[in-house]
Amino acid sequence: MSNRTPAAGQTLAAARPARRGRPGNDVESVLAAAVRLFNDGGYDYTSMVDIAESLRITKSSLYHHVSSKEQLLQMAMDRALDGLFEALSAADRAAGHATALQRLECLVRSSVLVLADRMEFVTLLLRVRGNTAVEQQALRRRREFDARVTALVKQAQAEGGVRPDVDAATAARLLFGMVNSLTEWYRPRRGGATHLADTVTALAFDGLRQR
Amino acid sequence: MSNRTPAAGQTLAAARPARRGRPGNDVESVLAAAVRLFNDGGYDYTSMVDIAESLRITKSSLYHHVSSKEQLLQMAMDRALDGLFEALSAADRAAGHATALQRLECLVRSSVLVLADRMEFVTLLLRVRGNTAVEQQALRRRREFDARVTALVKQAQAEGGVRPDVDAATAARLLFGMVNSLTEWYRPRRGGATHLADTVTALAFDGLRQR
Numbered sequence: 001m002s003n004r005t006p007a008a009g010q011t012l013a014a015a016r017p018a019r020r021g022r023p024g025n026d027v028e029s030v031l032a033a034a035v036r037l038f039n040d041g042g043y044d045y046t047s048m049v050d051i052a053e054s055l056r057i058t059k060s061s062l063y064h065h066v067s068s069k070e071q072l073l074q075m076a077m078d079r080a081l082d083g084l085f086e087a088l089s090a091a092d093r094a095a096g097h098a099t100a101l102q103r104l105e106c107l108v109r110s111s112v113l114v115l116a117d118r119m120e121f122v123t124l125l126l127r128v129r130g131n132t133a134v135e136q137q138a139l140r141r142r143r144e145f146d147a148r149v150t151a152l153v154k155q156a157q158a159e160g161g162v163r164p165d166v167d168a169a170t171a172a173r174l175l176f177g178m179v180n181s182l183t184e185w186y187r188p189r190r191g192g193a194t195h196l197a198d199t200v201t202a203l204a205f206d207g208l209r210q211r
Numbered sequence: 212m213s214n215r216t217p218a219a220g221q222t223l224a225a226a227r228p229a230r231r232g233r234p235g236n237d238v239e240s241v242l243a244a245a246v247r248l249f250n251d252g253g254y255d256y257t258s259m260v261d262i263a264e265s266l267r268i269t270k271s272s273l274y275h276h277v278s279s280k281e282q283l284l285q286m287a288m289d290r291a292l293d294g295l296f297e298a299l300s301a302a303d304r305a306a307g308h309a310t311a312l313q314r315l316e317c318l319v320r321s322s323v324l325v326l327a328d329r330m331e332f333v334t335l336l337l338r339v340r341g342n343t344a345v346e347q348q349a350l351r352r353r354r355e356f357d358a359r360v361t362a363l364v365k366q367a368q369a370e371g372g373v374r375p376d377v378d379a380a381t382a383a384r385l386l387f388g389m390v391n392s393l394t395e396w397y398r399p400r401r402g403g404a405t406h407l408a409d410t411v412t413a414l415a416f417d418g419l420r421q422r
Contacts, residue, residue, distance in 0.1 A: 042253060042256075045253075045256065101420070104419075126395075153419075156419075157421075160421055161420070161421055162419050162420065162421055163413075163417075163419060163420070163421045163422075164421070165413070166410055166413065166414065166419070167410070170407070170410055171410075171414065171419060173392065173396050174389050174392065174410070174411060174414055175419070176392075177388060177389045177390075177391070177392020177393070177395065177396075178385050178388045178389040178392070180388070180392065181384065181385065181387075181388020181389070181391065181392065182388070184337075184388065185384050185388075196381070199377055199378070199381055199382075199385070200385060202374075202376070202377065203377065203382065203385055203415075203418070204414075204418060204419060205418045205419050205420045206374075206417075206418040206420060207414070207415060207416045207417040207418035208315075208364075208367075208373050208374060208377070208382060208386070208415060208416050209312070209372070209373065209374070209416045209417060210368075210371055210372055210373055210374045210375070211374075
């Protein structure tokens with residue numbers, strides 16, 4: 001038996017790489033487990049004990065990685081919102097050489113890719129209702145995002161790129177209603193996100209009708 | 212005092228019409244209160260006691276109107292789904308004299324009106340996750356609805372009305388992703404629903420781009 005022990009130990013280490021001397025990876029797996037539980041059972045109804053149990057670690061081990069449930073929610077909200085705001089900033093940076101319509105198309109396409117890549121975080125973002133300070137701040141950032149998309153739609157209308165007969169705020173909400181619906185039905189698969197981003201952008205700007 | 216009593220009694224009856232000898236109306240107010248609580252706090256976490264308390268009636272009065280929490284959920288799911296399936300049936304009945312594209316446009320428009328009219332019920336429908344038999348049946352009906360919309364998109368593609376470069380099931384999901392997003396942001400106001408239905412239909416079929 002004794003000559004098998006190191007191998008067994010290696011197997012264990014390989015199966016649990018995130019919990020062996022790599023604190024960076026550990027936080028990632030804690031965050032992933034927490035977000036899965038928040039999405040399945042609701043943030044309010046998930047405890048730090050539930051998160052520790054799902055990871056098969058003790059509560060004190062969990063607190064070694066994160067200080068509170070709120071911190072995990074904050075991290076999840078940042079993952080989702082930072083991705084969307086980076087897409088917005090990239091669109092803004094193109095202002096010198098791209099029309100507002102082109103930037104809006106680029107934003108829709110990038111947002112689909114962010115959602116596909118950060119599905120669990122965005123799903124949680126779309127479910128929070130503002131019961132805590134962290135949720136309220138996330139809702140404020142979502143409203144800021146919506147306002148900036150609306151401003152971009154307005155600019156595209158002023159430039160003649162977007163139809164003028166549609167209210168800009170309504171258009172922005174419907175655009176992102178379509179994009180956000182991905183969290184309800186999209187299941188990531190290799191290469192699928194780029195194709196889906198093309199489809200969403202095509203439908204959003206040119207519609208379903210054959211021409 | 213005695214000559215004022217009937218008037219006072221009438222005023223009381225007028226202020227509380229739903230709880231005075233009109234059991235039909237009573238069930239409506241119980242259902243409305245229950246759905247509000249289900250949407251705010253989650254179906255699983257709402258008890259019959261919570262519903263009774265929100266209506267300021269006793270638990271036994273509540274059971275006079277409905278037999279269980281499941282029955283209330285069933286009624287709410289039926290309100291939402293029956294509305295959507297009626298819109299689908301109306302579109303089907305037009306098959307003799309309307310193209311599949313026209314029927315699809317009609318379905319999208321009608322669905323917006325159903326959502327605007329039955330917002331709380333549809334909101335709940337979109338949140339159920341299949342933990343109970345009632346929820347599972349609602350999810351089955353949702354899948355049937357999606358399948359019938361997909362079939363209609365395919366038929367419209369075969370007739371040359373809808374662009375052929377988009378997967379029909381994806382198009383159906385994105386269309387209703389946009390429609391369903393109303394439950395997140397639309398606040399009913401007089402006459403607003405018809406205008407909104409026009410906007411959603413215009414964007415879905417012709418897109419945002421100015422021509």
